[in-house]
Amino acid sequence: MDNIDFRLKEKSYRCYFELTLDLIGGKWKPIILYYLGFHGTLRYAELRRCLSKITERMLTKQLRELEMDKMVNRKIYPQIPPKVEYSLTEKGKSLIPLLNQLKDWGEGYFNDNIELFDHKTLELEE
Amino acid sequence: MDNIDFRLKEKSYRCYFELTLDLIGGKWKPIILYYLGFHGTLRYAELRRCLSKITERMLTKQLRELEMDKMVNRKIYPQIPPKVEYSLTEKGKSLIPLLNQLKDWGEGYFNDNIELFDHKTLELEE
DNA sequence: CGGAATCCGTAATGATACTG
DNA sequence: CAGTATCATTACGGATTCCG
Numbered sequence: 001m002d003n004i005d006f007r008l009k010e011k012s013y014r015c016y017f018e019l020t021l022d023l024i025g026g027k028w029k030p031i032i033l034y035y036l037g038f039h040g041t042l043r044y045a046e047l048r049r050c051l052s053k054i055t056e057r058m059l060t061k062q063l064r065e066l067e068m069d070k071m072v073n074r075k076i077y078p079q080i081p082p083k084v085e086y087s088l089t090e091k092g093k094s095l096i097p098l099l100n101q102l103k104d105w106g107e108g109y110f111n112d113n114i115e116l117f118d119h120k121t122l123e124l125e126e
Numbered sequence: 127m128d129n130i131d132f133r134l135k136e137k138s139y140r141c142y143f144e145l146t147l148d149l150i151g152g153k154w155k156p157i158i159l160y161y162l163g164f165h166g167t168l169r170y171a172e173l174r175r176c177l178s179k180i181t182e183r184m185l186t187k188q189l190r191e192l193e194m195d196k197m198v199n200r201k202i203y204p205q206i207p208p209k210v211e212y213s214l215t216e217k218g219k220s221l222i223p224l225l226n227q228l229k230d231w232g233e234g235y236f237n238d239n240i241e242l243f244d245h246k247t248l249e250l251e252e
Numbered sequence: 253c254g255g256a257a258t259c260c261g262t263a264a265t266g267a268t269a270c271t272g
Numbered sequence: 273c274a275g276t277a278t279c280a281t282t283a284c285g286g287a288t289t290c291c292g
Contacts, residue, residue: 006239006242006243008242008243008247009242009243009244009247010244010246010247011244011247012246012247012248012249013247013248013249014178014248014249015229015248016229016230016232016233016236016248017156017157017160017225017228017229017232018157018232019232019233019235019236019247019248020228020229020231020232020235021156021157023232023235025153025156026153027151027152027153027284030143030147030151031143031144031147034141034143043253043254044253044254044255045253045254052140053285055284055285055286056254056255056256057256057257057284057285057286058284058285060254060255060256070239076254079253080253080292081253081254081292082253082254082255082292083253083254084253084254084255091235091238094231094234095231098224098227098228098231099143101224101227102143102146102224103141103142103143103146104142105146105220105221105224106142106143106144106145106146106149107142107145108220109145109146109149109217110142110145112217113196116132116134116135117132117134117135118135118136118137120136120138121134121135121136121137121138121139121145122138122139122140122141122142122145123138123139123140153265169273169274170273170274170275171273171274174274181265181266181267181268182274182275182276183265183266183267183275183276183277184264184265184266185275186274186275186276187265202274206272206273207273207274208272208273208274208275209273209274210273210274210275
């Protein structure tokens with residue numbers, strides 16, 4: 001049982017960048033936000049397929065935190081079998097341009113150092 | 127003894143964003159890069175003070191990886207007591223505008239939700 | 253289908269010495 | 273000062289079971 005209260009209350013940061021990292025940093029949150037931004041709306045199992053290496057436990061945990069922080073919406077369809085859709089909130093969407101810039105930066109890094117990478121480094125699907 | 131070879135060789139990513147995360151993601155690299163960008167050049171102990179909660183082991187490990195990935199320069203002064211200065215490479219510097227945008231985003235999040243934060247959340251030093 | 257709960261093993265990280 | 277080495281702790285992954 002995590003705190004229902006605001007997650008970040010009583011935390012302390014030395015600069016706004018540290019706050020940003022607490023909100024959207026870590027191993028999984030950036031890529032979850034990126035794929036949600038890229039696809040718009042995804043069901044739980046679709047999201048899981050996007051992040052092929054994540055475990056269900058971690059995906060659920062990260063989604064709950066992102067939900068608490070008002071970064072993602074969780075829409076439950078009360079039916080059997082259940083259906084749950086995840087999407088970005090407005091706050092979450094405001095992050096998309098920055099995430100895309102980071103993706104472009106990675107592409108630039110790749111092109112600038114292409115001789116160092118294996119030719120199978122990228123299996124792009126976009 | 128880590129591999130002297132290129133760290134990212136033989137890895138595989140589904141999109142450039144995943145490559146970006148492998149280069150500069152994780153718990154410590156973003157904030158290390160941010161503070162190096164903010165201050166320009168920092169000695170090992172100065173950097174450690176910036177990231178008050180990092181252990182020496184983690185700081186060293188992250189710096190070595192960033193160095194391998196050509197994100198950070200490590201300049202050793204052969205003297206006693208030793209002196210080592212860290213700074214961003216050109217590739218690293220190209221990231222600064224994006225990191226600053228992320229900082230601004232965090233500031234926006236804070237201002238939009240200021241009633242949810244404790245008044246002691248930020249102890250800004252900038 | 254979308255989880256939650258559990259048990260267990262391993263990998264990542266932390267705390268605390270200690271050193272050239 | 274700038275790290276290493278060692279050991280302890282925690283986080284995380286994997287598999288399984290269960291449920292509305």
